[in-house]
Structure formats: structure tokens, C-alpha cells
Amino acid sequence: MSMQLELKNVDLRPGDQLKIKGTILHDAERFQIDLGSDSDDLALHFNPRFHDDTDGAVLVCNSKAAGCWGDEKREIHNPLQRGSDVKIVLKLAGDVFEVELPDGHEVQFPNRVGVDVINYIRVMGDFKLTCFKIC
Template identity: 60%
Template sequence: MCELVKGYNYGLHGRQHFTALLTNSICLSQEVFEVKNVDLKVGDKLKLKGKISDDASMFCIDMGKDSNELALHFNPRFHDDVAGTVIVCNSKRGGCWGSEHRDPNFPFVKGATIKLTVKVLGDCFEIELPNEHIVAFPNHLSLDKITYIRVKGDLKVTSFKFE
């Protein structure tokens, strides 16, 4: 068996309860932090803090309806085949990826603790990076509510909150 799975139930300031699932895959040495039944609406923010592993190659933050319907796939890559270090954003509809948006601004450092803020703005998402640079990505799925969040890869989530 390659996985250790822990499930947690949370309630936030009158919002419905949601479940966070933390999977530490021993075989892949990757963290997976998955939150279901979230109720993020236009105007809400996700604030996330985490530690990038010392030997990181990538991590991603996915937000949408479920793992096959992602309005935002935010994917910093330390070793991209094309661009070296780059942030790739994308969306996924019906399990099929859309066109990539690549941002060369890359403030991430292996082994560092980071803070990210993702704002849900309706027609787009704004991701505030550790250096205060903003990455904007269109909401191609036109979702007015985010119910699914997943963080996976070489980032260990240490805290998160919704505002």
C-alpha cells in the first residue's frame, strides 16, 4: 500500500461543512491536499500557506467543480521542458485540457515557505504570488461557485482559509 490517507471535516463561519483529504503518497513522494463541498463564490478568496520541498519539480493548485471540471489549474514548474522555470495556468472541461497560459514571472524557491492568495472574480481568477505579482487567468468554465480545491505536488500545505 502506497498511501496514508487522513480525512478531516471542517465548518467555517456559517458556511456548510466540507471535507479535506490529505494524502501523502509514499511511492511518489508528493503531497495531495483535497477539499470537497466548498462554497467559494465570486468575491471570495483562498489564502494558502505552504512549504515547497527542497527537491521540488512542480506543484499545482486546482479549483473547480471536480477533478474533471477545473476552472483554474495553477502549476508552477521548476523544470519545464520548454521554458525552464514557468507558471502554467490552464482549465479542464470534461476531462480535456484547454490552451495553456504561461507566465515567466517565477518567484518560487525550493525549500521556501510561501503564501498565495487566489481571488474568485467571476470572469477570472487572480493569483497573488509571493513577490506581489498578480497572475490573472480567465474563468473559461464560467463557474459562479467553486466546490472543489486540490493542491498536489511538491508543496506541503501548512494553512489555508477562505475570506
């Protein structure tokens, strides 16, 4: 069962953290956490994939401007596993996004579109969200 949480008119600024807890479904293919202005303008698209033809399980980060995707950044280190409970912390640190994974590893992705304020958040896919906190 695919789930979706979509928030608009959020006010996430540099230094703020978004903490997401949940369970990755047992048969998960992928899920995503999107931060940006709206669904066509994403400063960060964080997309763990659990079966990718080229790399197996992989973390993919990207951005989207005016509906057009940028170049994917692929991270082979993926501690996320199907059926596990996870906590993921996303931080906007000015010119870079930092994504802290459950094992303490951090993925960094440049703020390509140069946003100062995130006002759109979406969590969707093969993930059961149990806690969502902005601090």
C-alpha cells in the same frame, strides 16, 4: 514526498479568497492548486513547474472541461523557489481568477468555463501545506 489535500462540497464564490501557505520542497519538480467542480472540471489549474524543458521555471495556468485540457497560459515571471516558504492568494473575481504571488505579482487567468461557485479544491505535488484559509 508528494502531498495532496482534496476538498469537496466547498462554497467559494466571487469575492472570496483562498489563502494557501506552505513550503515548496527542496527537490520540487511541480505542484498544483486546482479549483472547479470536480477533478475533471477545473476552472483554474495553477501549476508552478521548476524544471520545464522549454522555459525553465514557469507558472502554467489552464482549465479542464469534461476531462479535456484547454490551452495552457504560461507565465515566465516565477518568484517561487524550491525550499522556500510561500503564501499564495487565489481570488475568483467573476470573469477572471487572480493569483497573488509572494512577491506581490499577480497572475490573471480567465474564467473560461464561467463558474459562479467553486465547490472543489485540490492542492497536490511537491508542496508541504501549512495553512489553508477561505475568507
